[in-house]
Amino acid sequence: MKLDLTIFLSAVIGAQAVFATPIRSRTPYSVKETHNVPRKWKNLGRAAGDHMLHLQIGLKQDKFDELDRHLYEAPVSDPNHSRYGNHLSFEDVTELVKPAEETLDLVHEWLLTNGVRELAYSPAKDWINIYIDVESAEKLLDTEYSVFQHEDGSALVRTSHWSLPAHLHEHIDTVQPTTSFMRSAPQKSDYIQFDQPYTPPGYKPPTNETIAKVCRLFTVxxxxxxxxxxxxxxxxxxxxxxxIAFNNYLGQRPIRPDVFSFLQKYRPEAAPNAYAFKSIEIDGGPAAQNTSLTFEQAAGDDISKEANLDAQTILGMTYPQPVYSYSTGGSPPFLPDINTPTNTNEPYLTWVNYVMGQKDVPQVISSSYGDDEQTVPKSYADRVCKQYAQLGARGISLLVSSGDGGLGGEDSSGCLTNDGKNTTTFIPSFPPSCPYVTAVGATQEFEPEVAAFRAPGLGPDNKTHGFYASGSGFSNYFDRPSYQDAVVPAYVSALGGLYEGLYNKNGRSYPDLAAQGLYFAFWWNGTESSISGTSASCPLMSSIISLVNDELISCGKPPLGFLNPWLYSKGYKGFTDILGGNTSSCGTAGFPVTKGWDPITGFGTPSCSNSQKTRVIYNSDPLFIETE
Incomplete structure (x- = not known):
């Protein structure tokens, strides 16, 4: 991440900093956070003392409650307010989230006393970034770092707990990487290469002639x-x-020749934009690739599939809009070593802090990555979620995919708590569990659309493909936001105690919306194929929202911004309710898809009426995207 301010504070406390002496503090250290090591990880022993870490220290934001009030109650996102859409400026948000002077002074004193002189700040100074070796970090945080290895062979340097001087507990929300065992992954189900139309048993094609002419199940x-x-x-x-923009993490980057081939076939007028969309690299993230994959890349590396999917969907749906591709790497520049042979830096925070430092940001951003919520330390999830709130306050719509594992996986063997007790439970995902994002689930078929689901078995290519179910759940970290009060309690009550104890009935529930998510036409490595998942649904829904923004802006209105308060109060009227589909997961039948909102398809998919007008309810007036 390119940081806005780097300072050297070597003269601030002068002789007070005696670096050869033990850690000194105004108050004794006590544990700030403990997080259980997730299943599938094993401790290989202590980390090397000279292994370098990029520590991100999240300081308490002095006036976040006021920003939250703006976001929910005031003109920013409440469609019932007379000045709905009066979004905050970059400067407004920075002022609300900057730490108190006391917080900065106390944290500076602690860092300097422990020999940390080179600091880098986020624009609001609510994050301090330092580069430090493991030995020094262990002294700073009174902890021990170890090398942990996942069953898939990947490794990272983490700890199960960390401490702070007692007087700093109220001033520092989180420090990472410490207890985070995140494994952020694209929410794509599979990749299928097949040349012929495919109709699975039992599939009923649409009877509407217009839809039937252009829509088939494989490929869409x-x-x-x-x-x-x-x-x-x-x-x-x-x-x-x-x-509009989309995110790339974990080395993902769009391959421009593949995007060009896709557009040339399915949106010819947009094809030149395959080489024109803007690639923004953050912290050494890879730029969009201008050449086709090499033999070596194609043989052992499929990391461009998610990025290709996002680029192809968004460019195909939103041409001639400007499109931005954000590729976020790790900081400092990643160098494999015996401790961490693969890049394990935290992606979400690095990206959102970069974007928050920019004054000109696309009005809609699509992000198709997620983790099991329980692998993300609560303090980290809370702070990243608050960063997303800042985007919403500025009028930016952030949409995220809900996941592809239903309630946490196909059977109960993967739906277990991370508290050492291995209790059966539903597993929510982050970031869709954050109340400040709009989570997008997946549908399939056309007339009617139903919740996306596919049991393991043979696919169109006669190869075995795995379980896939649109992600759904209730957060264990975040309480139910007020905008869901009118629909979620009623849904839970109607369950009549079904799955009691397996989920947090008072948590933020997701998804909020849904869109097609099965067998997308797709181009990769010079070949046409298909791909599925909420990774497909999210850029598709993001594109629709961006087209609505075009209409709003042309009418002199602000963009939709943070969607959820609008969506749950009146915007849902512009979406088609999904009433069917299988959601079996975690060894259960899953939550039922019902009339109205449900935690599988949310309020449904963008609505197209008989007069071919997509209706969007905005404030007290309906707006229409004319399609006649």
Whole structure:
């Protein structure tokens, strides 16, 4: 991440810093956070003392409660407010989240006393970044770092607990990497290469002639999405002002020749944009690749599939809008060693802190990555979620995929707690569990659409493919936000005690919306194929929201920004309720798909009426994307 301010404080306390002496503190150390090592990880022993860490220290944000009030109650996101859409500026948000001077002074004193002189700040100074070796970090945090290895062979340097001087507990929210065992992964189900149409047993094609002409189950194309969701004839009015972006983590990068081939077939007028969309690299993230994959890359590396999917879907749906590709790497530049042969830096925080430092940010951002919530330390999840709230306050819509494992996996063997007791439970995902994002689930088929589900078995290519179910759940970290009060308690009550004790009925529930997510037409390594997952649904829904923003901006209205308060109060009227589909997971039948909101498809998919107009309820007036 390019940080806005780097300072050297060597003269601030002068002779007070005696680096050869033991750690000194105003108050004794006590444990700040403990997080159980997740299943599938084993401790290989102490980490080397000279292994370098990039520690990110999250300071308490002095006026976050006021920002939260702006976001929920005031004109920012409440559609019932007379000044709905009055989003905060970059400067407004920075002022609200900056730490108190006392917090900065006390943390500086602690760092300097322990020999940490080179600090780097986020724009609001609510994050301090330092580069430090393991031996020094252990003294700073009164802990021990070890090398942990996952059953898949990957390794990282972490600890199960860390401490702070008692007087700093109220001033520091989190320090990472410490207890985080995140394994952020693209929410894509599979990749299938097959040349012929495929119709699974029992599938009923649409009877609507217009939809039937362009939509088939394998593969689903841009023209089908445009027809199904009523945007096929919409002419954009302010594409230079209205923009959209997508995230890439873990070395993902779009391959421009693949994107070009896809667009040339399915959206020919957009094909030149395959080489024109903007690639933004953060912390050494890889740039969009201008050449085709090499033989070595194609043989042992499929990391471009998710990025290709996002680029192809968004460029195909939103042309001629400007599109931005964010690729986030690790900081400092990753160098494999005996401790960590693969890059294990925390991706979400690095990306969102970079974006929060920019004054010009696309109005919609799609992110198709997630982790089991229980592998993410609560303090870290809470702070990243608060960073997402800052995006919403600035009028930016952040959409995330809900996951592909249903309630946590196919059977109960993977649906276990991380508290050492291995109790059967449903496993929510992060970041869709964050109340400040809009989570997108997946549907399949067309008339009607149903919740996406596929049991393990033979696919269109006659190869065995794994379990896939649209991700759903209730957070164990975040309470139910007020915007869900009108629908979630009623849904839970109607369950009549079903799955009692397996989920947190008072937690933030997701997804909020859904879109097609099975067998997308897709191009990779010079070959047409298909790909599935909420990784597909999220960029598709993001594209629809971006087209709505185009209409709003052209009418002199602000973009939608943080969607959820609007969505749950009146925006849901612009979406088609999904009433069926299988959600079996964690060895259960899963939550039922019901009339109205449900935790599998949310409020459903973008609505297309008989008059071919997609209706969007905005404030007291309906807006229409004209498609006639």
């Amino acid at each position: 194309t841009i023209e089908c999405f445009q027809t199904l969701y009523g945007t096929i004839d919409y002419q954009q009015k302010v594409p230079g002002i209205n923009k």
